[in-house]
Amino acid sequence: MVFLLFASLFSFSLRSDPFPWNLQQKMSADDLSKVIQSALAATAGLGFGVTLFLSVRRQRTTEDAQATAEKNYGETLNLVRLQVEQQRSAELTALRTRYKDAAEQMGSTAVAVQVAGVYAMAFLADEWEVPARTRERQMSIDVLTSSFPSDRDADTRQALSVENPLTAGGLTKAIWKSIFQRAYSNNTFGQRWTGADVDLRRKNFADIDLPRSLSHRTFDFGSLHFGESTISSLTFNDCEFRDGKISFAKTQILGELKFVGCTFSGGELDLSVCLGAEKLAWSITFVECEFSGTGITFNGIGTSDSGVLFHDCTFLPSAKVLTGLPDCGSFDFDECQFHDKERVLQDLAPMRTKLSFSREKPPSLTAYRVEDLAAELWGSGPIAQ
Structure with missing residues (x-):
C-alpha cells in the first residue's frame, strides 16, 4: 500500500495522472521505470526510518525498564539486608538471653x-x-x-x-x-569445638568419680590444658591427636597416664608431668600407637620408679623428635618399629636417663605412606610428585 501510494505520487508528478496503468495515457518504459525505482526507494527509506524509530523507542523502553528493575532490585536488596540484620540481631539477643539463663541455672x-x-x-x-x-x-x-x-x-x-x-x-x-x-x-x-581453648588447669580430678577412659576422640582443640591439676589415672583409647596443643605440664599423676591404639598425626603433646612434694612414682604408657607428626615433650619430675613405656608402637619417617627428658625414671621401647630411630631419639640422651630397647622390630614397608616412601626414595621434586 505504501509502495502504491508513492508510485501514484511519482506518476502524478510526471504526467498529472496518479494512475500509471491507465491505458488511455500510456507511460513510456523509462517513465515507468523511474516511477517504480522512486517508489521502491521511498518505500525503503520510509521503512528504514520507521524501523530506526521503533528501535530507538524499544531501546529507550528497555533502558527505562532496566533502570526501574535495578531500582527495584536495589530496594529489594536493601530490604533483604535489613531483614537479615534484624534476624541476626534477634538471634544474637536470643543467644545472649540463653547465655544469661544458663549461667543463672549453673x-x-x-x-x-x-x-x-x-x-x-x-x-x-x-x-x-x-x-x-x-x-x-x-x-x-x-x-x-x-x-x-x-x-x-x-x-x-x-x-x-x-x-x-x-x-x-x-x-x-x-x-x-x-x-x-x-x-x-x-x-x-x-x-565440635575445633580451635577452642579448654582450660582445665589447677583442678582436682582425683577426688571425683569421673570417667577414666576417653575413647574414639579426635583432638583438634586449639588447646587442652590439664596443667597443675591432679589426676589419679587417665586412658586415651583409639584417639587421634591432630591439631592444637594438649598439655599435662606440672600435672600430678597419681597413677598411670595411658595411650592405647592412638594416632599422633599433628599438633603438640606436652607431658612435662610432676608429682609435687609427694614425689610418687608415675607412669606414662603408649600401646600400639602410631607417631607421624605430633611433637611430644617430656620433662617430668618423679622417682626412680617413674617411667615412660612404648609397647608395639610405630614411628613413621615423618615422626617428630621426642624432646625433653625426665629428671628420673626411664624410657622403655618394647617391640617398636623405627623408620629413623636416631633422629627420633636424638634428644633423649642416655647420660641422663635410662633407655632400653627390647624385641625391636624392623621397619615395615606397609607402614610407609605414599608421600613418605616417595620422599625416602627420590626426595622432593617433580619425580617424587
Missing part, C-alpha cells in the same frame, strides 16, 4: 538445675560455631571450665558432699561429659 543450689545449666551452656557454645562469634563461644566454654572445683575448693567441696552427696560430683561430671563429647571422631560441624 549458679543454682539445686543439682538438677545446675546440670541443666551445664548442658544448656554447652549447646549454646555449639551454636556460637561461626567465625564471627568465636569470642562468644570461647566465653561459654570458659564458664564451663571455670565451674570445675579447683584444688583450693577442697573444704567447700567436702562440706557440700556432707550436705548433699550429689552436689559434689554431679556438676563436675556434666561439665566433663559436655567437653569431651565435643571431641568424638564422627561429630559434624556445630558439634
